[in-house]
Amino acid sequence: MEEVPFQSILHPTDYSESSKPAFAHALRLAIAARSALHVLHVDDAGNETDWARFPDALALLKQWKMLEAAAAPEDVRRQLGVDVTREALGSADVAGTISAFAEERLCDLMVLMTHGSSWMGRLLKDSVAEASARLTHAPALFLHEGQHGFVDHASGRIRLHRILMPVAADVPPMHAWGLASKFVRALDPLAEFHMLHVGDTLPTFGNMLPYVDLKRGPVVETILEVAEHARPDLIIMATAGHHDLFDDLRGSTTERVMRKAPCPVLAIPEHARRNRA
Known part of the structure:
Protein backbone atom coordinates (compact mmCIF):
# COMPACT_ATOMS: atom_id res chain seq x y z
CA MET A 1 0.00 0.00 0.00
CA GLU A 2 1.14 3.53 -0.76
CA GLU A 3 2.37 5.70 2.09
CA VAL A 4 0.42 8.89 2.76
CA PRO A 5 2.90 11.54 1.59
CA PHE A 6 2.72 13.97 4.52
CA GLN A 7 4.88 14.27 7.62
CA SER A 8 3.63 17.44 9.30
CA ILE A 9 -0.02 18.55 9.17
CA LEU A 10 -1.27 21.94 10.32
CA HIS A 11 -4.86 22.60 11.34
CA PRO A 12 -5.66 26.22 12.30
CA THR A 13 -8.78 26.36 14.46
CA ASP A 14 -11.17 29.11 15.52
CA TYR A 15 -12.78 26.82 18.15
CA SER A 16 -16.12 26.97 16.33
CA GLU A 17 -18.55 24.07 16.16
CA SER A 18 -18.46 24.27 12.36
CA SER A 19 -14.70 23.60 12.33
CA LYS A 20 -15.07 20.10 13.86
CA PRO A 21 -15.19 18.28 10.48
CA ALA A 22 -11.90 19.91 9.45
CA PHE A 23 -10.24 18.79 12.69
CA ALA A 24 -11.55 15.26 12.16
CA HIS A 25 -9.98 15.24 8.68
CA ALA A 26 -6.67 16.58 9.99
CA LEU A 27 -6.54 13.98 12.77
CA ARG A 28 -7.58 11.07 10.57
CA LEU A 29 -5.00 11.96 7.93
CA ALA A 30 -2.33 12.27 10.62
CA ILE A 31 -3.24 8.76 11.80
CA ALA A 32 -3.02 7.40 8.26
CA ALA A 33 0.35 9.08 7.68
CA ARG A 34 1.69 8.58 11.24
CA SER A 35 2.66 12.23 11.06
CA ALA A 36 2.86 15.21 13.37
CA LEU A 37 -0.37 17.20 13.80
CA HIS A 38 -0.15 20.84 14.86
CA VAL A 39 -3.40 22.43 16.06
CA LEU A 40 -3.02 26.21 16.04
CA HIS A 41 -5.20 29.08 17.21
CA VAL A 42 -4.24 32.67 16.37
CA ASP A 43 -6.06 35.37 18.32
CA ASP A 44 -6.08 38.85 16.82
CA ALA A 45 -7.63 40.43 19.92
CA GLY A 46 -4.99 39.44 22.46
CA ASN A 47 -7.39 37.35 24.54
CA GLU A 48 -6.12 34.85 27.06
CA THR A 49 -5.99 31.32 25.65
CA ASP A 50 -8.81 29.03 26.69
CA TRP A 51 -7.07 25.66 26.31
CA ALA A 52 -10.28 23.77 27.11
CA ARG A 53 -11.78 24.97 23.81
CA PHE A 54 -9.11 23.27 21.68
CA PRO A 55 -10.36 20.16 19.84
CA ASP A 56 -9.72 17.00 21.89
CA ALA A 57 -7.78 14.46 19.82
CA LEU A 58 -7.74 11.85 22.60
CA ALA A 59 -11.52 11.89 23.03
CA LEU A 60 -12.10 11.61 19.29
CA LEU A 61 -9.68 8.69 18.94
CA LYS A 62 -11.48 6.88 21.75
CA GLN A 63 -14.79 7.56 20.01
CA TRP A 64 -13.31 6.07 16.82
CA LYS A 65 -12.19 3.04 18.88
CA MET A 66 -8.59 3.57 17.85
CA LEU A 67 -7.65 3.84 21.53
CA GLU A 68 -9.05 2.15 24.61
CA ALA A 69 -11.29 4.13 26.96
CA ALA A 70 -8.53 4.20 29.60
CA ALA A 71 -5.86 5.51 27.19
CA ALA A 72 -3.73 8.47 28.25
CA PRO A 73 -2.50 11.36 26.04
CA GLU A 74 0.93 9.73 25.62
CA ASP A 75 -0.77 6.70 24.03
CA VAL A 76 -1.58 8.78 20.94
CA ARG A 77 2.10 8.84 20.07
CA ARG A 78 3.04 5.45 21.53
CA GLN A 79 0.26 3.42 19.91
CA LEU A 80 -0.64 5.42 16.80
CA GLY A 81 2.64 7.16 15.97
CA VAL A 82 1.05 10.62 15.93
CA ASP A 83 2.53 13.59 17.77
CA VAL A 84 -0.28 16.09 18.45
CA THR A 85 0.70 19.60 19.58
CA ARG A 86 -1.50 22.56 20.52
CA GLU A 87 -0.31 26.14 20.13
CA ALA A 88 -1.92 29.53 20.73
CA LEU A 89 -0.43 32.74 19.35
CA GLY A 90 -1.53 36.35 19.42
CA SER A 91 -1.22 38.48 16.28
CA ALA A 92 -3.20 41.03 14.29
CA ASP A 93 -1.94 39.33 11.12
CA VAL A 94 -3.70 35.99 11.46
CA ALA A 95 -2.97 34.64 7.97
CA GLY A 96 0.66 35.73 8.08
CA THR A 97 1.14 34.12 11.48
CA ILE A 98 -0.40 30.85 10.31
CA SER A 99 1.86 30.86 7.25
CA ALA A 100 4.99 31.61 9.29
CA PHE A 101 4.12 28.80 11.72
CA ALA A 102 3.65 26.39 8.80
CA GLU A 103 7.01 27.32 7.35
CA GLU A 104 8.77 27.03 10.71
CA ARG A 105 7.32 23.56 11.38
CA LEU A 106 7.85 22.42 7.76
CA CYS A 107 4.15 21.59 7.45
CA ASP A 108 3.47 19.81 4.18
CA LEU A 109 -0.33 19.82 4.45
CA MET A 110 -2.80 22.36 5.82
CA VAL A 111 -6.37 21.39 6.69
CA LEU A 112 -8.61 24.45 6.74
CA MET A 113 -12.24 25.28 7.38
CA THR A 114 -13.44 28.20 5.31
CA HIS A 115 -16.69 30.14 5.59
CA GLY A 116 -18.60 31.24 2.52
CA SER A 117 -18.79 34.96 1.86
CA SER A 118 -19.71 37.34 -0.92
CA TRP A 119 -17.10 38.91 -3.17
CA MET A 120 -17.69 42.21 -1.36
CA GLY A 121 -16.96 40.54 1.96
CA ARG A 122 -13.69 39.16 0.57
CA LEU A 123 -12.80 42.61 -0.77
CA LEU A 124 -13.28 44.18 2.64
CA LYS A 125 -11.84 41.32 4.70
CA ASP A 126 -9.97 38.51 2.98
CA SER A 127 -10.73 34.92 3.92
CA VAL A 128 -8.18 33.88 6.52
CA ALA A 129 -8.16 30.30 5.23
CA GLU A 130 -7.58 31.31 1.61
CA ALA A 131 -4.97 33.94 2.51
CA SER A 132 -3.10 31.50 4.75
CA ALA A 133 -2.96 28.92 1.98
CA ARG A 134 -1.74 31.46 -0.58
CA LEU A 135 1.12 32.49 1.71
CA THR A 136 2.18 28.92 2.50
CA HIS A 137 4.01 26.69 0.02
CA ALA A 138 2.15 23.53 0.98
CA PRO A 139 -0.95 21.68 -0.21
CA ALA A 140 -4.17 22.79 1.49
CA LEU A 141 -7.32 20.76 2.08
CA PHE A 142 -10.35 23.06 2.25
CA LEU A 143 -13.71 22.20 3.77
CA HIS A 144 -16.39 24.84 3.90
CA GLU A 145 -19.10 25.26 6.46
CA GLY A 146 -21.74 22.54 6.30
CA GLN A 147 -19.56 19.97 4.55
CA HIS A 148 -18.99 16.60 6.23
CA GLY A 149 -16.23 15.61 3.81
CA PHE A 150 -14.73 12.18 3.32
CA VAL A 151 -14.00 11.41 6.99
CA ASP A 152 -16.95 10.35 9.11
CA HIS A 153 -16.77 12.37 12.32
CA ALA A 154 -18.59 9.72 14.36
CA SER A 155 -16.52 6.68 13.32
CA GLY A 156 -13.34 7.98 11.65
CA ARG A 157 -14.10 5.93 8.52
CA ILE A 158 -12.74 7.27 5.23
CA ARG A 159 -14.88 7.35 2.11
CA LEU A 160 -12.80 8.38 -0.87
CA HIS A 161 -14.19 6.54 -3.90
Missing part, protein backbone atom coordinates in the same frame (compact mmCIF):
# COMPACT_ATOMS: atom_id res chain seq x y z
CA ARG A 162 -14.51 9.22 -6.59
CA ILE A 163 -11.96 11.96 -7.27
CA LEU A 164 -12.42 14.86 -9.70
CA MET A 165 -9.16 16.44 -10.85
CA PRO A 166 -9.44 19.36 -13.29
CA VAL A 167 -6.20 20.19 -15.14
CA ALA A 168 -5.34 23.41 -16.93
CA ALA A 169 -2.95 24.22 -19.76
CA ASP A 170 -1.27 27.08 -17.86
CA VAL A 171 -0.54 25.18 -14.61
CA PRO A 172 1.68 22.11 -15.15
CA PRO A 173 -0.16 19.29 -13.35
CA MET A 174 2.49 16.59 -13.10
CA HIS A 175 3.68 17.43 -9.57
CA ALA A 176 0.08 17.68 -8.37
CA TRP A 177 -0.85 14.41 -10.10
CA GLY A 178 2.10 12.57 -8.53
CA LEU A 179 1.18 13.77 -5.05
CA ALA A 180 -2.57 13.35 -5.55
CA SER A 181 -2.36 9.81 -6.82
CA LYS A 182 -0.11 8.72 -3.94
CA PHE A 183 -2.36 10.47 -1.39
CA VAL A 184 -5.57 8.93 -2.72
CA ARG A 185 -4.22 5.41 -3.30
CA ALA A 186 -2.91 5.31 0.27
CA LEU A 187 -6.39 6.04 1.62
CA ASP A 188 -8.46 4.05 -0.89
CA PRO A 189 -6.62 1.88 -3.45
CA LEU A 190 -9.86 1.43 -5.43
CA ALA A 191 -10.62 5.15 -5.78
CA GLU A 192 -11.41 6.30 -9.31
CA PHE A 193 -10.01 9.50 -10.83
CA HIS A 194 -12.02 11.64 -13.25
CA MET A 195 -9.52 13.91 -15.01
CA LEU A 196 -11.09 16.98 -16.62
CA HIS A 197 -9.87 19.77 -18.90
CA VAL A 198 -12.12 22.68 -19.82
CA GLY A 199 -11.10 24.13 -23.18
CA ASP A 200 -11.13 23.59 -26.93
CA THR A 201 -8.28 21.06 -27.15
CA LEU A 202 -6.34 18.85 -24.77
CA PRO A 203 -3.02 20.29 -23.53
CA THR A 204 0.20 18.59 -24.63
CA PHE A 205 0.58 16.85 -21.26
CA GLY A 206 -2.65 14.94 -21.84
CA ASN A 207 -0.85 11.75 -22.86
CA MET A 208 1.08 11.68 -19.56
CA LEU A 209 -2.08 11.45 -17.45
CA PRO A 210 -4.96 9.00 -17.24
CA TYR A 211 -7.78 9.64 -19.72
CA VAL A 212 -8.67 13.34 -19.61
CA ASP A 213 -12.29 14.31 -20.27
CA LEU A 214 -12.56 17.40 -22.50
CA LYS A 215 -15.43 19.84 -22.01
CA ARG A 216 -16.08 23.32 -23.35
CA GLY A 217 -17.56 26.23 -21.45
CA PRO A 218 -16.76 28.74 -18.68
CA VAL A 219 -14.02 27.10 -16.60
CA VAL A 220 -15.32 27.48 -13.04
CA GLU A 221 -18.97 26.91 -13.93
CA THR A 222 -18.13 23.82 -16.01
CA ILE A 223 -16.03 22.27 -13.24
CA LEU A 224 -18.84 22.84 -10.74
CA GLU A 225 -21.41 21.43 -13.15
CA VAL A 226 -19.34 18.25 -13.61
CA ALA A 227 -18.90 18.02 -9.83
CA GLU A 228 -22.64 18.29 -9.22
CA HIS A 229 -23.26 15.47 -11.69
CA ALA A 230 -20.35 13.17 -10.67
CA ARG A 231 -20.70 13.76 -6.89
CA PRO A 232 -16.99 13.27 -6.12
CA ASP A 233 -15.72 12.75 -2.58
CA LEU A 234 -12.81 15.11 -3.26
CA ILE A 235 -11.73 17.64 -5.89
CA ILE A 236 -7.99 18.02 -6.44
CA MET A 237 -6.56 21.05 -8.26
CA ALA A 238 -3.07 22.21 -9.14
CA THR A 239 -2.84 25.94 -8.50
CA ALA A 240 -0.46 28.76 -9.35
CA GLY A 241 -2.06 31.30 -7.00
CA HIS A 242 -3.15 34.82 -7.98
CA HIS A 243 -1.94 36.47 -11.18
CA ASP A 244 -3.44 39.96 -11.13
CA LEU A 245 -5.79 42.38 -9.35
CA PHE A 246 -8.84 40.69 -10.87
CA ASP A 247 -7.78 37.42 -9.23
CA ASP A 248 -7.28 39.31 -5.96
CA LEU A 249 -10.87 40.57 -6.12
CA ARG A 250 -12.70 37.44 -7.21
CA GLY A 251 -10.18 34.72 -6.26
CA SER A 252 -8.17 32.25 -8.31
CA THR A 253 -9.90 29.49 -10.27
CA THR A 254 -9.19 27.04 -7.45
CA GLU A 255 -10.61 29.39 -4.80
CA ARG A 256 -13.74 30.05 -6.85
CA VAL A 257 -14.32 26.33 -7.31
CA MET A 258 -13.63 25.66 -3.64
CA ARG A 259 -16.22 28.18 -2.43
CA LYS A 260 -19.08 26.40 -4.21
CA ALA A 261 -17.80 22.83 -4.46
CA PRO A 262 -20.07 20.05 -3.12
CA CYS A 263 -17.08 18.36 -1.44
CA PRO A 264 -13.66 19.20 0.01
CA VAL A 265 -11.00 20.61 -2.31
CA LEU A 266 -7.30 19.75 -2.11
CA ALA A 267 -5.25 22.57 -3.65
CA ILE A 268 -1.69 21.63 -4.56
CA PRO A 269 0.65 24.55 -5.39
CA GLU A 270 2.65 24.24 -8.57
CA HIS A 271 5.83 24.71 -6.54
CA ALA A 272 4.77 23.04 -3.29
CA ARG A 273 7.40 22.10 -0.75
CA ARG A 274 8.81 18.69 -1.52
CA ASN A 275 7.93 15.96 0.94
CA ARG A 276 8.77 12.34 1.42
CA ALA A 277 7.47 11.42 -2.08
